[in-house]
Amino acid sequence: MHMVVLGHGVDLVDVEAIRRWIEDPRDPLVSRCFNAEEIAEIGEESDRVERLAGRFAAKEAVLKALGTGYGAGISFKNVVVRRNAGRPPEVVLSGGAALAAAAMGVVDWKLSISHAGGMAIASAIALGVPVQSALSREGPR
Numbered sequence: 001m002h003m004v005v006l007g008h009g010v011d012l013v014d015v016e017a018i019r020r021w022i023e024d025p026r027d028p029l030v031s032r033c034f035n036a037e038e039i040a041e042i043g044e045e046s047d048r049v050e051r052l053a054g055r056f057a058a059k060e061a062v063l064k065a066l067g068t069g070y071g072a073g074i075s076f077k078n079v080v081v082r083r084n085a086g087r088p089p090e091v092v093l094s095g096g097a098a099l100a101a102a103a104m105g106v107v108d109w110k111l112s113i114s115h116a117g118g119m120a121i122a123s124a125i126a127l128g129v130p131v132q133s134a135l136s137r138e139g140p141r
Contacts, residue, residue, distance in 0.1 A: 006104050007126035009064025011057040015118050018053040033059065033076035041083060053120035054113040055081045061124035062091055062109070066100045074100065081111070089113055091124065105131040 021029045030039060033056060042051045059079040068074050078097035082090040091109035093101050105128040113122045 003108065003127045003129060005125055006106055006128050006130060007065035007067060007124075009061035009066075009124045011060035011064065011122050013053045013057040013060075013120045015050055015053045015115065015120055018056060018120075019049045022049065022052065029056075035077055035080060037082070038080060050115045050120060054115045054122060057120045057122035058089065058091075058111055058113050058124065061122040062093075062111070062126075063097070065124045065126040066097065066104065066106075068097070068100050072096070081113075101126065101128075103131065105129045 018029070021027065030052065034042075034052070038055065042048060042055065045051075056076075058081045059076050062079045063069050063074065066074075070076055073096035075095065078093060078095040080092040080094070082092060084090070089111045091111055104126065106126040107128040110125040110127065111122065113120070115121070
């Protein structure tokens with residue numbers, strides 16, 4: 001199967017803005033945007049806020065690549081970013097985000113996350129076979 005780029009999203013986040021958001025008890029960013037697995041993986045190290053900012057930027061970048069943003073049945077928790085030692089970050093979708101990706105024909109993701117100088121950035125590339133192309137190859141039924 002020949003895969004093509006179906007979407008690309010980039011997001012840049014100010015780490016201090018994320019720190020203020022995390023510390024604001026009126027709007028609990030962490031519990032609203034991250035699942036327990038992600039929170040455990042990020043840990044409590046000194047770079048925790050930078051890592052949260054990078055993951056938040058990654059979620060935003062994925063939603064931009066899907067062309068959806070959040071809302072209308074898609075939440076930040078529908079986009080999970082996993083990181084295994086020595087491997088690039090991985091995108092796992094559920095709920096509305098998974099439905100949007102399937103409708104586009106997305107079958108794989110390339111994700112890059114970085115943080116430096118008080119900023120975190122993420123780039124997400126959605127790969128797959130456009131749904132129209134897949135249907136046209138099948139021919140009439």
